Amino acid sequence: MQKITRDQLIEKAASLLGNGTVSCVLGWEKGEFDYDVTPALFETESELREKFVFGDFCGANLSKYLVSKTRKCEGRILVFLKPCDTYSFNQLLTEHRFDREKAYVVGIPCEGMADIERVKELCGDGISSVTADGDELVVTTLYDDEPVRVKAESVLAERCVNCKSKKHVAYDELIGEDGEVLSSARFDEVARLEAMTPDERFAFWQNELSKCIRCNACRNVCPACTCERCVFDNPSSGVENKAAANSFEEKMFHIIRAFHVAGRCTDCGECSRVCPQNIPLHLLNRKFIKDIDDFYGEYQAGAEVGSRAPLVNYTFDDLEPGEVFERGGQDA
Amino acid sequence: MQVKEYKPLIVAFCCNWCSYAGADLAGNNRLSYPADVKIIRVPCSCRVNPMFVLRAFQRGADGVIICGCHPGDCHYTSGNYYTRRRMALLFSMLDYLGIERDRTRLEWVSAAEGAKFAATMNDFVEKVTALGENKRLEDLRCKK
Numbered sequence: 001m002q003k004i005t006r007d008q009l010i011e012k013a014a015s016l017l018g019n020g021t022v023s024c025v026l027g028w029e030k031g032e033f034d035y036d037v038t039p040a041l042f043e044t045e046s047e048l049r050e051k052f053v054f055g056d057f058c059g060a061n062l063s064k065y066l067v068s069k070t071r072k073c074e075g076r077i078l079v080f081l082k083p084c085d086t087y088s089f090n091q092l093l094t095e096h097r098f099d100r101e102k103a104y105v106v107g108i109p110c111e112g113m114a115d116i117e118r119v120k121e122l123c124g125d126g127i128s129s130v131t132a133d134g135d136e137l138v139v140t141t142l143y144d145d146e147p148v149r150v151k152a153e154s155v156l157a158e159r160c161v162n163c164k165s166k167k168h169v170a171y172d173e174l175i176g177e178d179g180e181v182l183s184s185a186r187f188d189e190v191a192r193l194e195a196m197t198p199d200e201r202f203a204f205w206q207n208e209l210s211k212c213i214r215c216n217a218c219r220n221v222c223p224a225c226t227c228e229r230c231v232f233d234n235p236s237s238g239v240e241n242k243a244a245a246n247s248f249e250e251k252m253f254h255i256i257r258a259f260h261v262a263g264r265c266t267d268c269g270e271c272s273r274v275c276p277q278n279i280p281l282h283l284l285n286r287k288f289i290k291d292i293d294d295f296y297g298e299y300q301a302g303a304e305v306g307s308r309a310p311l312v313n314y315t316f317d318d319l320e321p322g323e324v325f326e327r328g329g330q331d332a
Numbered sequence: 333m334q335v336k337e338y339k340p341l342i343v344a345f346c347c348n349w350c351s352y353a354g355a356d357l358a359g360n361n362r363l364s365y366p367a368d369v370k371i372i373r374v375p376c377s378c379r380v381n382p383m384f385v386l387r388a389f390q391r392g393a394d395g396v397i398i399c400g401c402h403p404g405d406c407h408y409t410s411g412n413y414y415t416r417r418r419m420a421l422l423f424s425m426l427d428y429l430g431i432e433r434d435r436t437r438l439e440w441v442s443a444a445e446g447a448k449f450a451a452t453m454n455d456f457v458e459k460v461t462a463l464g465e466n467k468r469l470e471d472l473r474c475k476k
Contacts, residue, residue: 202430314413
């Protein structure tokens with residue numbers, strides 16, 4: 001359950017639209033169902049009152065949309081950012097993807113977002129509506145007469161259970177109170193995989209990655225993936241779409257996708273959220289983050305604007321790739 | 333029936349200024365290293381994109397080795413420092429996905445180290461031969 005309400009956000013947006021500070025508002029609107037909330041651009045107050053939503057399914061990170069919207073929209077854009085989204089915002093600024101003056105950031109507190117897959121695990125399929133009530137979610141399904149109530153805490157998305165920070169690193173204005181950077185257990189799962197034997201690891205990833213349908217949603221949603229031309233759109237790359245009888249193309253795609261954002265990934269977890277096959281893609285990104293922390297010192301992408309990413313930096317006494325393996329783990 | 337002896341296919345990316353000249357020196361000195369090593373000359377070890385490494389595996393390589401100038405000796409001042417970070421992360425990621433560690437290597441070979449070049453290649457080919465065919469990163473579409 002979120003502490004702030006939809007009405008609070010609409011009031012804020014309406015007043016900023018009214019006094020001309022901003023010309024449009026980047027927020028969320030209801031999709032086909034209560035839980036597939038999509039990002040949307042609003043230009044008038046009436047539009048806002050009609051369509052704007054805010055709730056436990058507003059997990060979408062709006063910062064990437066600024067790249068295209070700031071080019072189209074005259075004047076400033078109001079954007080609502082949760083603490084983890086502000087890291088992506090800073091990272092995009094570091095890479096000069098849009099003009100800071102064109103964005104008006106309203107930081108909003110976040111109590112953690114719900115994951116519809118976890119709701120489905122508890123309540124089954126055929127969910128027709130989900131509404132928040134106190135610290136519970138009321139779920140109605142097509143098959144049950146009585147609505148099912150689940151604790152909001154029990155259906156938190158993985159990335160929110162292991163929330164890395166409740167502190168906004170960029171904002172023009174804040175609604176509610178700012179939080180703290182948290183120490184989370186987000187690398188535990190990576191460490192568990194590292195401790196496996198290579199055969200087990202291979203089996204794990206073969207199982208996960210072979211589910212991939214190459215919809216490219218993970219790439220399209222990623223706030224770090226903002227190239228206008230992508231290597232994976234090249235038909236001669238051999239991996240531009242799903243191969244009929246092979247698993248190389250998925251491995252190649254996922255290794256390279258994660259590699260291209262290594263050192264720039266803020267670990268916002270959007271890739272795993274949008275994956276229609278529920279592949280734990282964040283485990284690939286976190287492996288890079290963990291390695292970078294281990295080898296080159298702790299680095300949080302987006303924590304400050306203008307910091308130099310680890311892969312475009314070096315020191316004279318960096319670790320040799322061979323030494324990396326001497327540090328432990330198991331080989332085949 | 334005669335069993336064909338297994339010969340690995342090794343791709344070696346060699347930097348133009350040091351390692352490629354090192355390979356040349358190994359030849360001039362009549363030092364032998366297996367013919368399974370196919371050398372690809374690159375302007376700098378930093379030219380090697382992680383995709384090159386994966387692409388080599390896709391097209392049937394059993395091992396990929398990248399050779400560059402010793403740290404501090406890069407013709408372009410700092411190229412090999414970037415290579416070092418990049419490859420450390422890439423190799424670690426391949427390991428994380430369960431690909432055998434001995435299939436990838438980064439080695440610094442200068443133009444004066446013909447003997448080191450030959451020894452490195454001999455050692456690398458031996459290790460890859462022991463691992464056998466690359467099954468985990470192969471692309472069936474590229475099989476003849």
